[in-house]
Amino acid sequence: MGQEILAVIGTTLWMIVGIIGIFAIYLAVSGLCYFAHNLYSRRKESIKGYTSLKTVTFGDESSVTANRVASIAAVITLFLLWGIATGSKLLPPILPGPFVGDTSFEYTAINATGDTADATVFVRVHEAANKEAGKPTITGDGGAGFAKADTVIVPERRTKIIKVQNNDDGGKEPGFKVTAINGLAIAPKQTVPFKDGEVYMTAKGSLSVRPRTGVTMEALYLPPPELVWTRFVNVFQNGYLGVGLFENVFWSLIRVVIGFTLGCLFGIPLGFAMGLNSWLRGWFEPIVEFMRPVPPLALIPLIIIWFGIGEQGKISLLFLAALWIMTIAARAGVSGVNIAKVHAAYSLGASKRQILSKVILPNSLPEIFTGARVAMGVCWGTVVAAELVAAEKGAGKMIIAASKFQLTDIVIIGIIIIGIIGYGIDVLMRIAENRLVPWKGKG
């Protein structure tokens, strides 16, 4: 237990170092862009608005608006960093990539009788995607004496063990061993560099060829942007595992819409009931207050046990995710009604039903909208998580299936699409809010 905690602390410290490193790079680029932007914009004459005349801006939140140039530069920077780190072909090589091409090294062997001879190993390093790389050709004499030239094909970033003695005269006899690579002595469990990588000798005396891997990331971990784009076009046209991209997203969305709508349909009246009646408030409060902090994801196992992995389970889960949020939002909306407005409406002769529809409902709309935005966000996150666990179609199902086949590009496509749709939902909700509740924050 104590050791585990120590390990956690250690990991955390390393993570802090990593986070600081990443942030430092990103902020440094931001600083450079800021500097460049300032140089450029200083030359321009701009019309001064009222805000630009404020001298106190530090601490005045209203004078701080998002600089759109910064936003655009930030997104471009992200893509650039992505491209650089993965050695994208769209950019000139900035970080050294893995070695690809033909190379060779020479080994020196000693045989049972004590003679030495040299021979060349021709190495062909091919790109990971190129499955039909042929053997390299042996040029020159390759090897004089008992040692004979060898060829080896290695995929980029991989290593390959080669038994150079296999084709050498007397290579199988005891006493035969490789003693040097390019004139540098080597012994079992030692590594010797050559011009395009290194050679490691195994404990049993075989050579392991390791071409230089470079410092860019492998596509398995993070594919370069152009690969993701090609894959996107491919998945967009042909689908993945027989399900179209659009179909996957559509199914996720339809679940969210149904679950969210059900949540609103039951949550808002429930919230109103709790805000308007003491008995109902007391009756529902324990369950609402208990269920509110339970993350919907914690319900997934139970939902699967009860409803299986079909649509019913997922919609029930989303319904539960939205229900409590909408209930609490509607209740807060009712309690936020200025009592003077209710009094005024009664004095003007409104009935209870009219008070509910003409005063309480519109007055709680801002709160309900805030709740709806939260609920939509939670539902979207929950549907993806639920699909990760079990689904036939859906954005979450697409990425979990792709991850099992190490198709990182599809995973990234999925994440980007999920992010864009989540953002789109929020933007739509905000537009609807501005249209339907223009008085929000102005009452």
Added chain:
Amino acid sequence: MSGLVIDDVSMTFELPNGSKVEALKNINLEIKEGELMSVLGPSGCGKTTFLNILAGFLAQTSGHMTINGHEINGPHPERGMVFQHGALFEWMNVSKNIGFGPKMKGTPQAKIDAKVNELLDIVGLQDFGEKMIYEMSGGMQQRVALARCLANEPDVILMDEPLGALDALTREKMQSLVLDIWKKTGKTIILITHSVEEALLLGERLIVMAPRPGRIHKEYRLPFAELGVGADLREVKRHKDFGPTRDEILNMIWDMEEEIMGRTEDA
């Protein structure tokens, strides 16, 4: 009998710590139809409680209140209310706010429109019918609140510090407007204020209340409201009796406040 009769009304309630508060004690008043009455008093004297009981939002614990011969129990459109901050419905435009009462009664839309236009004229908001509430200044909002109350043609208009949140200039204009409306419509108006000048200007009858327990301390009959109708209110303030009466009431309230402070310090 017509008018408002308040017969020995008291209101006592218990605080969570068990102590009893006598918010109102033995209030007796008879307000005739068309009377303009202002109520004044230090904070905590129960004047808002009194108004809320009249409006029907609170229940008295003893005594009776009748209007036009029937008992008051709950809010009713016969008693319109104007609140300190308007309490307007900001999801409706000005016209819909004003037409709210008639609409709730199911009055035909054409009739409502005519009424709304007439009232917009009276309160000086002819061109603002389509505006949203949040686009208007505090003074204009209060004009809307007045119009909304009048649209229902109540017998009694209750005003809970309706001009308290306005700046001095707007306030003066609104005081003239209240007097105009009073004269034009002949409604009974009961107005709560904590401004002594306002109470003098807007009260044929002025009630000074005293705290702990909330009760009527003194009553005045004043000529200023009548003089102020259609006249310059600053002129009215120069009336020979205005200054002395104001000072007398101010001293009275000052003494009450001192007494409260003294008591809290003792405790």
